[in-house]
Amino acid sequence: MYPEVEFKECKKQKIYDLKCFLMATLPARIFDALCLERICCRYRGDPRIQLHVLIHPKMTVFRKVYVDNGISQHFWIKTVPWFSRLVVLDLRFACTDEILEIIASKCLLLEELNIVSRVDVCKSVINASVLIRNVSDVGLCCLRNLKQLRILWMDPPRNEKSSRVGRCVTQTGIIMLLRELPYLEELNIESCDIGSTLIGAGVGIGPLSLRKANCHCASAEGIRKLIKICPHLKELSVTHLSANDKESILEEITASELRLSVLNMSFFSYTESLQRLLQVQGRYLTHFSLWDIDQSVNIDAVVHIGLYCPNLVSLCLMTQSNNLFIPPFFRRPDNIFSELRSLTLGNENFKLEDMILFFLELTTKMSKLVLKYQTKLVVDELLLYVLKKGYLSNISNLWLDITLEVSKDVVTQIIQSCDKLTNLTVDLVANDVIQILQYIHKNNLDLRFDVHGEFRN
Numbered sequence: 001m002y003p004e005v006e007f008k009e010c011k012k013q014k015i016y017d018l019k020c021f022l023m024a025t026l027p028a029r030i031f032d033a034l035c036l037e038r039i040c041c042r043y044r045g046d047p048r049i050q051l052h053v054l055i056h057p058k059m060t061v062f063r064k065v066y067v068d069n070g071i072s073q074h075f076w077i078k079t080v081p082w083f084s085r086l087v088v089l090d091l092r093f094a095c096t097d098e099i100l101e102i103i104a105s106k107c108l109l110l111e112e113l114n115i116v117s118r119v120d121v122c123k124s125v126i127n128a129s130v131l132i133r134n135v136s137d138v139g140l141c142c143l144r145n146l147k148q149l150r151i152l153w154m155d156p157p158r159n160e161k162s163s164r165v166g167r168c169v170t171q172t173g174i175i176m177l178l179r180e181l182p183y184l185e186e187l188n189i190e191s192c193d194i195g196s197t198l199i200g201a202g203v204g205i206g207p208l209s210l211r212k213a214n215c216h217c218a219s220a221e222g223i224r225k226l227i228k229i230c231p232h233l234k235e236l237s238v239t240h241l242s243a244n245d246k247e248s249i250l251e252e253i254t255a256s257e258l259r260l261s262v263l264n265m266s267f268f269s270y271t272e273s274l275q276r277l278l279q280v281q282g283r284y285l286t287h288f289s290l291w292d293i294d295q296s297v298n299i300d301a302v303v304h305i306g307l308y309c310p311n312l313v314s315l316c317l318m319t320q321s322n323n324l325f326i327p328p329f330f331r332r333p334d335n336i337f338s339e340l341r342s343l344t345l346g347n348e349n350f351k352l353e354d355m356i357l358f359f360l361e362l363t364t365k366m367s368k369l370v371l372k373y374q375t376k377l378v379v380d381e382l383l384l385y386v387l388k389k390g391y392l393s394n395i396s397n398l399w400l401d402i403t404l405e406v407s408k409d410v411v412t413q414i415i416q417s418c419d420k421l422t423n424l425t426v427d428l429v430a431n432d433v434i435q436i437l438q439y440i441h442k443n444n445l446d447l448r449f450d451v452h453g454e455f456r457n
Contacts, residue, residue, distance in 0.1 A: 015052050028058035039065045048075055055082050063090035073098060073118070081106045090114040092153065097139035097167065104142035113146070114153040115139070116190075117167075132166035137173030144180035152184060156192040175201045178208055185211040185232075193217070195226050195238075207231050212262075214239070220248035227256045234259070239266030239291075247273045254280050264289040264316075269296040275304055282308030289316035295349070298323040299330065302358075306336030315359075316344040318372070324350035326358060337362040346372030346401070353382050360391040367420070368397040371404060378405045387417045397423040402452050408432035412439060415447065425450040 022031075034054045043050060047067045055062075062083060073096050080102045083089060087109055091099065095115045103110070117135035135155055143149070158168040174197060178184065187194055187210060195215025198205065199222040206229035213230055214237040215223065227233065236258070238249060250273040253260075260281050268274060269292060278285075288309055290297070297319040305315070315337070340363040345355060352373055360366060369392070383406060386392055395418050400406060406426055415421060415436075424447060428436065433451055440447050 015049060019053050022053065023056060028056050029060070031056035031059050032061040035059070036061075036063055036065065039067060043067075047071060051075075051079065055079065057082055058085050059083065060085055061088040062086055063088070064092060064094055069093060077102055083107050084109075086110055088112040090153075092116040094118050095139070096134035097136055097142075100135065100139035101142045104145045108145065109148060110146050111148050112151040113143075113149060115143075115155075116153055117155050120166075134167055135169060136167035137170055137176070138167075140169055140173045140177045143177055147181065148183060149181050150183050151186040151188070152181075153188045156189050157197070171197050171200070172202075175203065175205055178210075179203075179205055183209055185209050187212075196222070198229050199225050205229055211235060213237070214264075217242075218249065219245050220252050223249050223252045227252070227258060231257070235262035235287075236260055237262075237264035237266070238268075239264070247271065250274055250277050253277055259284045261285060262287040266291040267293045269294050270301040271296065275301075275308075278305060278308040283310065285309045286311055287314040288312055289344075290318070292317075292319035292321060295319065295321035295323060297321045299326060302355075303333060303336065306362075307333065310336070311339055312337065313339050313365075314342040315340060318344070318346050320347050320349045322349040324355065326351075326354045332358070332362075339363070339365065341365045342368040342370075344370040344372070346370075346374075348374040352377060353379075356382065356386070360386055360389075365394060366391065367394050369395060370397075370399040372401045373403050376403050376405065380405075380407050380410045383410050383414065387413060392418050394420055396420045399423075399425040400427070402427045408435060411436055415439065415445065421447060423448045423450070425452060427452055 031054055035051070038047070038050055038054070048071060051068075059082075071094070073094075076091065076094060076099050080099065083103075084106050086107050089103065089107060089110055089112070091103075092114045093116055095117050100115060103113070115135060117133040120132040120134065121129050122132060123129065133155060140154075154174075155169055157171045157174055174187075174189075178187070178198075193214065193216045195213045195218060198208075198213070199215075199218065208230050209232055210230045211232055212235040213226060213233055215226060216239055218226070218238065223238070236253070246268055250268075250271075254273070254277040258281070261284055263281065263285055264287075265274070266289075268290065270290065274290075278288075282305075288305065297317065298321065302317070302324070306312075337359060340359065343359055343366065345352070345359070352371065356371070379400070392398070392414070398414065398418070398421065404427070406428075408428060411424075411426055411428065411432075414424070428451060436449060440449060
């Protein structure tokens with residue numbers, strides 16, 4: 001934590017002079033970028049000096065960066081009043097109730113706000129480290145003034161995780177805030193089941209403007225209530241449901257007047273109910289994800305997804321179905337998956353090579369390909385074939401599971417052949433990794449190279 005000392009008069013004057021010079025020379029919007037790009041400069045001094053120089057009263061965007069982590073609450077309370085024109089404010093890991101009180105009174109134009117709490121670490125009586133948060137329902141209550149707010153990030157309520165010491169937000173506090181923010185479209189809370197929070201509200205709520213919700217352990221009745229509370233939903237994720245109620249949940253979504261663009265279904269099966277849902281919602285979907293629970297996916301199901309969802313740009317299909325294969329004399333329909341740009345495919349039992357080629361032959365727009373597989377598989381020949389065919393000509397992000405064995409020479413050929421590639425994740429031995437890194441540096445490539453979790457470049 002930086003000490004609470006005032007700068008000497010001579011230093012304050014130099015800071016002021018530089019600030020006046022920059023404000024007279026540069027457009028106000030440049031200061032948004034200058035504050036964000038501070039992490040690109042190797043400045044080893046007090047970050048508060050940089051902020052004193054770079055904060056402009058007409059800034060519209062301010063995002064705290066990691067070098068600000070040691071800055072105290074006192075500094076932010078004095079600085080936030082300068083932010084009266086802000087539309088976007090990100091003070092993650094710095095927020096306290098006291099700071100939120102100032103934000104709510106001075107930053108009335110905010111549309112996007114991150115208030116994830118500052119976390120203090122202290123020793124408990126048993127000598128264990130205890131995490132203490134600094135945002136509570138008191139701070140949330142202040143945010144009722146921010147009527148233009150559309151996007152909000154915050155901490156999970158107390159009962160979503162293990163008990164916490166210190167200030168905490170509660171489900172009641174979240175519900176209270178939602179009722180006061182008429183234009184809020186997106187509420188992002190880590191590890192929080194937003195859908196169930198809304199469904200379980202003990203007070204009348206809605207209709208809300210929320211466009212995005214995730215829901216765990218809900219019933220059909222709960223989904224019906226969620227849709228009533230959030231009639232404008234565009235993104236819905238439903239997961240971890242008991243087997244008996246899944247078909248009813250699908251029927252509730254099908255019968256609703258929602259027009260979803262994103263639908264994520266985890267631990268479901270491809271049944272007639274899901275097919276009916278896609279027949280109704282498919283024309284609106286741009287992103288669809290299905291984690292198949294009981295090997296229900298076959299090639300007919302995949303074709304139906306393509307037929308019912310003509311505008312899909314992103315598909316995630318996770319299955320262990322041994323029924324997923326291309327039969328002899330199979331005739332593929334025309335004009336399915338033609339808009340697909342992102343494909344995630346896994347987990348095992350089906351013939352991975354056939355399904356990759358099935359999708360890549362249908363689209364020329366593939367920019368992201370994620371292949372997850374739980375069985376060892378050599379994929380050199382497959383990758384060389386798709387490179388030769390030009391199927392990866394637009395690829396920017398390629399992620400190959402640790403089980404997919406690929407040689408250094410083929411990785412090099414991927415890098416050479418894919419001009420738009422910016423992210424590559426593979427599994428290689430240490431010597432091969434070094435040679436690939438040397439090749440990237442030698443050719444001055446703008447490529448992030450990962451070896452399953454370890455950042456290499």
